[in-house]
Amino acid sequence: xxxxxxxxxxxxxLPSLSGVVFFDLAPFADVIKRSFHDDMCRRxxxxxxxxxxxxxxxxxxxxxxTLCFILCSTPLLxxxxxxxxxxLHQQAQAHTPRSSLSAAYLLPLALPVASLTGIWNxxxxxxxxxxxxxxxxxxxKTDWINTSASMLVVTATYLWRNLGYTTILxxxxxxxxxxxxxxxxxxxxxDTKKQFFCLTxxxxxxxxxxxxxLAILNTFRVFRDIYLISGDYPNQSIYMLQHxxxxxxxxxxxxxxxxxxxxxxxxxxxxxxxxQLSFSIQKQRRHYGQTDPSA
Numbered sequence: 001x002x003x004x005x006x007x008x009x010x011x012x013x014l015p016s017l018s019g020v021v022f023f024d025l026a027p028f029a030d031v032i033k034r035s036f037h038d039d040m041c042r043r044x045x046x047x048x049x050x051x052x053x054x055x056x057x058x059x060x061x062x063x064x065x066t067l068c069f070i071l072c073s074t075p076l077l078x079x080x081x082x083x084x085x086x087x088l089h090q091q092a093q094a095h096t097p098r099s100s101l102s103a104a105y106l107l108p109l110a111l112p113v114a115s116l117t118g119i120w121n122x123x124x125x126x127x128x129x130x131x132x133x134x135x136x137x138x139x140x141k142t143d144w145i146n147t148s149a150s151m152l153v154v155t156a157t158y159l160w161r162n163l164g165y166t167t168i169l170x171x172x173x174x175x176x177x178x179x180x181x182x183x184x185x186x187x188x189x190x191d192t193k194k195q196f197f198c199l200t201x202x203x204x205x206x207x208x209x210x211x212x213x214l215a216i217l218n219t220f221r222v223f224r225d226i227y228l229i230s231g232d233y234p235n236q237s238i239y240m241l242q243h244x245x246x247x248x249x250x251x252x253x254x255x256x257x258x259x260x261x262x263x264x265x266x267x268x269x270x271x272x273x274x275x276q277l278s279f280s281i282q283k284q285r286r287h288y289g290q291t292d293p294s295a
Contacts (some may be wrong), residue, residue, distance in 0.1 A: 026282050044143040049259040059260065061236060062244040063153075069222070069240070076216045078208075081163055085170030086196065093179065108161045116157075117228040121145070124153050145229060148237040153229075158222050165218075166211060173207040174200070209279045213272055
């Protein structure tokens with residue numbers, strides 16, 4: 001009976017396992033193979049593609065811009081969404097009627113990317129509404145899309161599109177915290193600030209790892225907005241890794257594309273592992289601090 005049950009379980013898993021093998025593992029193995037061959041995968045070149053990769057100024061520029069964008073926009077998104085989630089949660093706990101803004105934060109999730117292109121051009125073009133407003137105060141005009149200021153536009157776009165989704169994740173974590181803990185903290189004399197930093201944030205740390213990883217992965221989706229606004233070759237301050245891979249694909253430079261894909265994969269993997277280790281270390285320190293009086 002035990003062998004029959006195991007065979008039945010294996011038969012149920014076989015369709016999904018076959019899909020993973022044929023659609024994920026097999027293409028990934030082919031990417032690894034092509035990274036050590038020429039563009040047409042006819043001649044073995046060893047580490048030549050990786051050497052060309054790190055000698056390319058375009059790759060170094062795109063990598064630097066992508067890394068700076070991740071390190072700047074992700075903490076900002078996490079902080080803003082957490083503050084908004086706390087306000088909405090407190091409003092729900094007080095049983096007060098929600099304002100129109102509490103429903104409008106979900107609006108960016110329903111809007112397609114292509115429909116926003118015209119709005120960003122109207123707002124941030126050299127002769128757009130923002131520059132018209134600046135001219136009313138006799139301030140100089142700025143071409144927000146074709147200058148180094150375009151990074152501000154991209155960051156604002158990323159925050160606006162992902163703020164509602166990240167807020168929902170924080171709200172799910174806040175709803176799992178027992179309200180009696182806040183009542184006990186208030187009886188002990190803890191004000192709102194101490195409750196937030198000493199109670200809310202420590203209890204949300206397990207969720208913080210998941211939210212951080214999702215926020216990092218969503219930074220790679222900003223390429224769609226940049227591409228629709230600025231095309232294949234935007235200003236060099238917002239020239240991302242996706243632009244580079246797209247241009248190499250157009251030129252059929254498959255050797256460098258596969259090498260770059262593996263470098264990006266392992267870099268992102270190490271970044272996620274680093275986040276996981278940092279959260280686990282904080283959890284262990286908190287555990288030792290509770291069990292060891294001298295800690």
